[in-house]
Amino acid sequence: MTSATTRPMRADARRNYDALLAAGKALYAGGGVNVPFEEVAKKAGVGQGTLYRHFPTREHLFAAILSERVGLLERKARDLVDSGDVWQALREWLDLYDRSAAEYRGMSVQLSDGLVDGESPMAAACAPMKSSFAVLLERAQAQGAVRPDITAVKLLALVSSLPRDPDHGRAVGPFLDIVLNGLRPS
């Protein structure tokens, strides 16, 4: 329930925000969550104070970085809800989710943590995706194709916490498949 309209940012603030986000993407893509936060400010060409003003914490920045992907995934979920094969839809979506996590590797752990704790900016950023995925999942559960004792958030947390291959960043070996397989009711 955030207010519907937010005052537009001042021009320089907007510019800095965008620069920081771009810098963040460039630095945190492909593995390195350990890049000093400071670097983001440097790369964006702004003072650290500005960085902290826009992103009080690393997690806030990560959440912003991921939000594009979140949009994509949300749309994908909406599309798949019309598909005939419930199970196949789930598989396909989770595969895309995994590929997305692969793109920003180090962040997947943060994603996982954020999703479970619920109060985090991560959780907030993921909310839209989460709820449209929930539809997909619950539909499968209603049809008895998936065990009832798992929620959308938990499942997402699980998948994003899977150990990832250092090369391509995707969940290693048969992990995703094991999880999918394990979702069938026992």
Add this chain to the structure above:
Amino acid sequence: MTSATTRPMRADARRNYDALLAAGKALYAGGGVNVPFEEVAKKAGVGQGTLYRHFPTREHLFAAILSERVGLLERKARDLVDSGDVWQALREWLDLYDRSAAEYRGMSVQLSDGLVDGESPMAAACAPMKSSFAVLLERAQAQGAVRPDITAVKLLALVSSLPRDPDHGRAVGPFLDIVLNGLRPS
């Protein structure tokens, strides 16, 4: 292939080593991997140089802390190898593994990472446990009860990376069960 006999440590070195290990256990039990490494030296009442001499890296200390558990798990695996129900044995062992991971929470991620990268001190410390668990797993695979495309190390890495409940530190909700379930051949 390490040399069979290692020169015994000098008395003071031994004493310091033990004190550091004890301090490490006390500090890292129950969640906090983020406790400054420095604190370990302080708590043990030795200089930092001494800490670094005995444990060049956090991971070395963690490996040492876990080694007791590793012994327990190794023995458990040996016991279970004689049990009739292959599947039940696997379930029981992995459950104990999960409870062990729960005891030193923050370390489970490190464990998971260490297991996959293979060169780490973690991997070395876990070697005995790993191989006796492998017997258990391979037996189940030979009988066709478990899918063949998973190795012992990978499975351990998977389980130790599961999101954990902040309260009791065990794998959350139905995650362990999902993984177990997913191990059955599709």
Add this chain to the structure above:
DNA sequence: ACCTGAACACCGTTCAAGT
């Protein structure tokens, strides 16, 4: 309202000096 960068604090790691 927003930006800057100096300043402080904390922590990891090393190494010269000591026994």
Add this chain to the structure above:
DNA sequence: ACCTGAACACCGTTCAAGT
């Protein structure tokens, strides 16, 4: 052979001063 602790470097975070 081992220990100590001061010293350095790096990084996170804040805040007084500026526009």
